[in-house]
Amino acid sequence: MSNSRLIRTYGDQINDGAVQLSFTLPLESGALAKEAAKRFCEKLGFHDVLICTMENIGEGFSFFVVYAKTPFSVDISDIKVITPKYKKLPREELDELVKTRFRRKIVVIGATIGTDAHTVGLDSILNMKGFHGDYGLERYQAFEVHNLGSQVAPIDLVKKILQIKPDAVLVSQVVTQRNAHIKNLTEFMDLLHAEGIRENIVVVVGGPRITHELALEMGYDAGFGAGTVPSDVANFIVQELLKKSPTV
Ligand code: B12
Structure with missing residues (x-):
């Protein structure tokens, strides 16, 4: 049957x-x-x-x-969709988890890379007021957020990473004309590998045309598309960091 x-x-x-x-x-x-x-x-x-x-x-x-x-x-019945895996904890619980397990704040850097000038998506994840009634990462006690804004060259983002030493990097790509996002995301990932810092950090990409599948193919830990709310990203980052260093 x-x-x-x-x-x-x-x-x-x-x-x-x-x-x-x-x-x-x-x-x-x-x-x-x-x-x-x-x-x-x-x-x-x-x-x-x-x-x-x-x-x-x-x-x-x-x-x-x-x-x-x-x-x-x-x-x-044929369709298999892959999405980032995490348990959705309320903000207060996530803050408490970070406090007890890490005993410090999780440092996050965000930027829109390449010539892409679209900041609204990244801001809606990072800014205190958040998106769709869901507070942004700045609102959590768990995070120290550095929002570098838009049009950050991949090499400049890498320099900032070397300086700030974040736990997680959030990259936004909205413009996909002529596959500009693929070029930028590849360049950034190659630079992380060249500096030998890829394995130490959680690297996430987001944007309206980004899928988790594409992100994984390009060596990122997760991809978040349209309709993402900050608590999705907050939970993913913390739980991914705990997976990477279970002894924390
Ligand atoms: C506002 C806007 C602009 C503003 C941006 C202002 C700013 N400071 O951001 C201005 C006027 C500057 C602009 C310019 C351009 N734009 Co424009 N813009 C838009 C518009 C109308 C809305 C985008 C937006 O703010 N959405 C709201 C946010 C909340 O949604 P979002 O970005 O999808 O973000 C969500 C998710 O994707 C995700 N997310 C996004 N980033 C990240 C990052 C991480 C880490 C995570 C976890 C999640 C995440 O979370 C967010 C919340 O759910 C869209 C059309 C549309 N209706 O979407 C066109 C659009 C994005 N623009 C477009 C284009 C082509 C341009 C221009 C090239 C136009 C031109 N010829 O000059 C320039 C590009 C300039 C440049 N150098 O980048 C195209 C892109 C087409 C494509 N796929 O490549 C669109 C789709 C319009 C269209 N239909 O043609 N634009």
Whole structure:
């Protein structure tokens, strides 16, 4: 007997396959553009294609919003997702755990590396006020936080690590155009290895397009994506440090 569990997108009725799409075609709005948009969706396998919005955006371009139905489904019994492993302890408990086991604060450095100027994601993890009603690492007694901000060159971050000697390094990468994040993350990891300091620290990367799987492939301890709250990261860091040095 098959254990497959097929699901399809939902619009009005379960598994009706309804999808909303938006895209741009290099055509002036009009009957030709509308028909081209419809045929394009049909080529993608959609049926019952309904063009809801067609608007000129600049000369010779039209933007579309389309409702359509897909015949495809996905078997979720096949899917294996890997996520960072940690037990979610409340802030007070985590503070107490660090106090009793480490008898000092956990030193954390955070930076957005390369030319990436997006700071909001990293700040939401580190700043006291936190994100989504969840306090940031600065609010914990357990952490001493050094937020270096954005556009930190990987080599400069390594210099700071050698100076501050943190327990954990948090790197943010939001821009993924032309795989800029892969280049930056690889460069940073290579530098850590070259300095012989990789094994001593917990190294975490985050950003909206970062997955735990990608992070592990690149030699990081964990990857955190969209919707991460600071307590996820706080718990991961402390529990990973305890795994690395169980005798602490
Ligand atoms: C605000 C913003 C800006 C601001 C940034 C201001 C600032 N100080 O941060 C400004 C205007 C400067 C900007 C500039 C640019 N931006 Co911009 N920006 C955005 C925008 C609208 C919101 C990003 C944001 O703040 N999100 C809110 C935070 C809370 O979410 P987050 O970053 O995902 O963070 C969460 C998680 O990802 C995770 N996380 C993030 N970092 C880390 C780190 C660690 C260690 C951990 C554990 C977790 C973690 O935790 C956070 C909380 O859950 C997005 C579009 C969008 N709606 O997302 C585009 C967007 C990110 N920008 C984009 C682009 C292209 C640019 C520019 C290149 C545009 C240009 N042509 O100039 C420039 C780049 C400049 C540069 N050198 O980097 C693209 C990126 C596309 C891509 N994948 O590469 C986006 C997606 C817009 C788009 N659809 O095209 N941008």
